Amino acid sequence: MQVLFLALGASRKRAVLDESAEAASNGAQVIVVVDKKKSWSGAKFAPGVRVATFKELEARHLPRRLEHAVLYSAPRATVRAIGQGPLRGRSRRALKAYERRVAGRVHRKVFMPLHRRLWPDSRARMVSAAFAARGGLDLLVVSDALSVPRAVELMQAWTARGVAPRVCYGLDYDVPPTVSNR
Numbered sequence: 001m002q003v004l005f006l007a008l009g010a011s012r013k014r015a016v017l018d019e020s021a022e023a024a025s026n027g028a029q030v031i032v033v034v035d036k037k038k039s040w041s042g043a044k045f046a047p048g049v050r051v052a053t054f055k056e057l058e059a060r061h062l063p064r065r066l067e068h069a070v071l072y073s074a075p076r077a078t079v080r081a082i083g084q085g086p087l088r089g090r091s092r093r094a095l096k097a098y099e100r101r102v103a104g105r106v107h108r109k110v111f112m113p114l115h116r117r118l119w120p121d122s123r124a125r126m127v128s129a130a131f132a133a134r135g136g137l138d139l140l141v142v143s144d145a146l147s148v149p150r151a152v153e154l155m156q157a158w159t160a161r162g163v164a165p166r167v168c169y170g171l172d173y174d175v176p177p178t179v180s181n182r
Contacts, residue, residue, distance in 0.1 A: 001028040002131045003139045004165070008035040009146030013043055016143050019171045021046035028138075031130055033057070035146075054150070057126045063119065067111050071103040124157030137165040139174060 003023045007016045016032060024030045030049045034040050037053060045051055058064060075098060083091030115122070131137045137158075142151045151167065158164050168174040 001026070001138045002134055002136065003028045003030050003141060004127065004131070004137055005030065005032040005141045005143055006147035006151055007032055007040075007143040008150060009144035010034065010039045011144045011146070013040070015170060017043055017045065019141065020049045022171060024048040029131065029134060033127070052130075054123065054127075057130065058123055060126055060129070061119070061122050063115060063122075067107065067115075071107060071111075072099065075099075075103070121157040121160070124154045124161075127154060128158065128163070136163060140165045140167045141171065141174075142167060142169055 001023070003020075005016055005020055007013075020030050020032055024046050032045065032049060032051050034051060034053055037051065040051065059068070075095060079091045079095045083095075119125075128137055140151060140154070142148055155164060155167065166174060
C-alpha cells in the first residue's frame with residue numbers, strides 16, 4: 001500500500017506522526033507532504049516515512065530543472081570560476097543582487113505563470129511519480145483544513161487521467177475497497 005499524507009497546515013502534527021508511523025509499520029510506502037519543513041523540525045518521523053514539500057516534488061519536473069539551471073546554476077558556476085582573489089567579494093554581491101532582482105522576478109513573474117499554463121497538472125504528476133514504481137498511490141490522507149484545496153486540485157488532475165486514490169481525513173476514517181465473494 002502507498003499512502004500520501006497532506007499536512008500543509010501542521011495543525012495535526014501528533015495525528016500525522018502517529019498515523020504515518022502506523023502505516024509505515026504495516027509495510028506501506030509513506031510520504032508526508034508539508035508546506036515548510038522548518039515547522040516540522042522538532043517532529044520525529046518513524047523510519048520509512050519520507051517528508052517532502054511540494055516545492056521539492058515539483059522541482060523534479062524537467063522544465064523546472066532546466067529553468068533552475070539557466071537562471072541559477074549557470075550564474076553560480078560562473079561566479080565560482082571568475083570570482084577568485086580580489087574579485088571574490090564583488091562577484092558574490094553581484095550574484096546575490098542578480099538572484100534577487102533578476103532571477104527571482106523572472107521565475108515568479110514569467111516562468112511560473114507560463115509553467116502553470118503549459119503544464120497545469122505537473123504538480124499532480126510529480127506527486128504521483130513518487131509512487132509510480134510500486135504501482136501508484138492507494139490512499140490520500142488529507143490531514144488538516146489547509147490541505148483540502150490542494151487535495152481537491154490533485155484529485156481533479158488524477159481523476160482526469162483516470163487514476164484516483166481513496167481519500168480520507170485520517171487512517172481511522174479510511175474505508176478499504178470491498179472485495180466481492182462470488
